[in-house]
Amino acid sequence: DSGVTQTPKHLITATGQRVTLRCSPRSGDLSVYWYQQSLDQGLQFLIQYYNGEERAKGNILERFSAQQFPDLHSELNLSSLELGDSALYFCASSVGGGSSQETQYFGPGTRLLVL
């Protein structure tokens, strides 16, 4: 158990809908990262937050947004969902600002199915 928690574990929704995925980092970790894992795209970095501020951005669609709250938990909002958004979404956390040396610890993921 990495200490990173994600809810819900599974999510089934319809195209056009909006969902929110939640992540709680390990105790003491200030950075949260979001990743998307799909069969055709592999594991893709979406976005990183550090202590409430956006720190790095990857291949995140405009329909997706994230935020990190004062208690350091993070939410990933996915809107206008399409079939291709079906994937496993992982959250990871690290102690500091995400310097390249830091180890990221991954949560168990949220499996999203868009019908």
Next chain:
Amino acid sequence: AQSVAQPEDQVNVAEGNPLTVKCTYSVSGNPYLFWYVQYPNRGLQFLLKYITGDNLVKGSYGFEAEFNKSQTSFHLKKPSALVSDSALYFCAVRDPSNAGKSTFGDGTTLTVKP
């Protein structure tokens, strides 16, 4: 731009035999390299990382990896494979100039047969 290649989708070894999972990378500066393992329906677990220093890095569960700068490789190895090592393995690279962004390989499925 940084990139990682795992040239083998699948690696099969017999229990007790040594295993190697290959990874090559491309990055503009000095790379920071990581290996993760993913078991079915689980998140990624950190195995080991190379930041600087000794080219041979030892990690969890008896795994080690060798950093080879001239060949831009970071192959994962284990002297004696276990059936329980069967899983999906990911290599990742970070460019120090782009701290937060990790680029992962496509993954290699390791199957260890009894």
